Amino acid sequence: DAMVIQNPRYQVTQFGKPVTLSCSQTLNHNVMYWYQQKSSQAPKLLFHYYDKDFNNEADTPDNFQSRRPNTSFCFLDIRSPGLGDAAMYLCATSRDSGALQYFGPGTRLTVT
C-alpha cells in the first residue's frame, strides 16, 4: 500500500562515484519534489517537477540533476558525490500546487 516509494533505502557510494536515487508514486500526483535533509536540519528543497516542467532551486549545486521519465517515476542523480552530500534524500509528491505533500521513506546516502 506504499504510496511514495524510494529505492534504495540506504546507499553507500565512493567519493566522486555517480549515484542515482529512485522515487516512484502510485498517487498519480502532478508534482514530485526532492529534498536533502542533513542531521538536525530542515529538509532543503533541491528541485521539483510539475508534470514535465522542471524547477530548480537557485542554490542547488550543478552536481545534482533530476529526471522524470513519466508521471510515476523521478530520479535524483548526483554526478560526483562529495563528503558533504551525505544526507537523507527525501522524495515527496503533491496532487497540485499548494496541496499536501506526502513523503517517501527516504534514502540515506553515505559517501566514503
Add this chain to the structure above:
Amino acid sequence: QKEVEQNSGPLSVPEGAIASLNCTYSDRGSQSFFWYRQYSGKSPELIMSIYSNGDKEDGRFTAQLNKASQYVSLLIRDSQPSDSATYLCAVDRGNNDMRFGAGTRLTVKP
C-alpha cells in the same frame, strides 16, 4: 532571518500534559501551513494543515494560525510517549516552494 523559525528544543513535557510548539515565518504572502512529525531516522509524516486564521482541531492536535503575526503553533493535548519526535513546521510560499523549519524536538516523559 531564517524563512521558517522554530525553537529547536528539546521540549520536555510529562505524559498527559499539553505540548505547545511554535513557529514563525518571514514571507507574509504565504498561504498554506503544515505540521509534520518526524521520528529519528524516518521521513516526515503530515499531521496537520491550516490555511486560514484561527484554530483547527484534529483529535489531540490543534493548529493555530495568525497571519498578521506570521505565527503558527501546534498544541498536543494529553501528550503520550509515542508523541516524542521532532515536529517540523512547513510553509508553502506558493509555486510549489515549501520551506521547512529545522524542527522542535519533543520528549514526553512517562
